[in-house]
Amino acid sequence: MAHHNPWPDEGNTGHIWDEDIRELDNPPPLWWMLSFYAGFIMIIFYTLYYPVIPLTDKMGGFTKGLTDWTQINEYNDDYKVLKDWRVAKFADKEEKLASMSVADILKDDELKSYAVATSKMLFGDYCAACHGAGGAGNPNFPVLADDDWLWGGKANQIQASITNGRVGNMPARGMMGNLTDEDIDHVTDYVVALSEGKGNDAQYAAGKAVFAKGMCLACHGPTGKPLAPAGAANLTDQVWRFSSDREEIKNVITYGVNVKKNGEYIKGTRQAIMPAFKERLPNPEVNIKRLAVYVHELGGGQ
Incomplete structure (x- = not known):
C-alpha cells in the first residue's frame, strides 16, 4: 500500500494498493439510505404491532402488541377454517x-x-x-x-x-391347590403340544388328563379350541397372547391372568386389560x- 496519495482531491480514503487501486469514500445511493432508515421504522412498527419484548410473569409475560396476535391464535383460526370446510364437505x-x-x-x-x-x-x-x-x-x-x-x-x-x-381372566391353577408342580409341568407340555398339532400323542396323555382335571377345558374347550369367543385363547394355533416360550406358558398356568389377592395383583400374574x-x-x-x-x-x- 502506497504512503502517498496521487489523487488527493478524488475523495478516496488514502488507502492505495498496487500504485492505482484505491478505496473511495463516496456516499451510499439515496435508495440505499432510504431502505436503511425504513428498516429502523419497520423495527419500531414490528415492536409495537407484534408480541416482541419478554417480561416477567407479574408484568404479563410479554408485550401483547397492538393486535394481540400470536401464532397459536393464528393456528386456531386456520384450523377452524379447515375444520368447518371438512364438516361441510363430508x-x-x-x-x-x-x-x-x-x-x-x-x-x-x-x-x-x-x-x-x-x-x-x-x-x-x-x-x-x-x-x-x-x-x-x-x-x-x-x-x-x-x-x-x-x-x-x-x-x-x-x-x-x-x-x-x-x-382378561384366568385362574392361577398353581395357587388354587388343585394342581401340583408335576401336574403343571405335564399340562404345560400338553398345551405346547396342542399348538404343534401333537395333542393326541401318547406321551402327552398325562398332560391331557390334567387339562381335564384342572377344568382348563371349561374355557379352552375339550380340544383346546374355545367353543365361543369369551376371552379364552385358542391353544391349537401358534398365536400366543403373551409368549410361546415354555416357561412363560407355565407361568401363566401357575399364576393366571389378572389374579388379585386382597385387592392387589399376586406376584407373577399376567395383566391383560383393555380400557373402555x-x-x-x-x-x-x-x-x-x-x-x-x-x-x-x-x-x-x-
Missing part, C-alpha cells in the same frame, strides 16, 4: 356413520373406505401404543391384523370391545364405529 358421510350400524357401514364400499381413511389418526393416537402400527401388535399385546380373536372378530364384537373394554373407550374418544358414538370398521378391515375381521 357432512353427508358423517351423518351416515352416525346413523348406520357397523355391519351396514361395511356393506357400503364408499362409506367403508371413508371410515378407514379417517380412522388412521385415531388409531395412531389411541390404539397403536399397545396394538402397534397397522395392528401388528406390540410385545405382550394382541395382534389385530390376524384372524385370531379372544372376544370375537365380528363387527359388533369389535365395537363392543372398543366401547366397553376387556379384562366410550368415555376416552372424542365424539365416541361415531368414532367407535369408525375404529371398529378400521380394525375389522386390518385383515382379520370375521
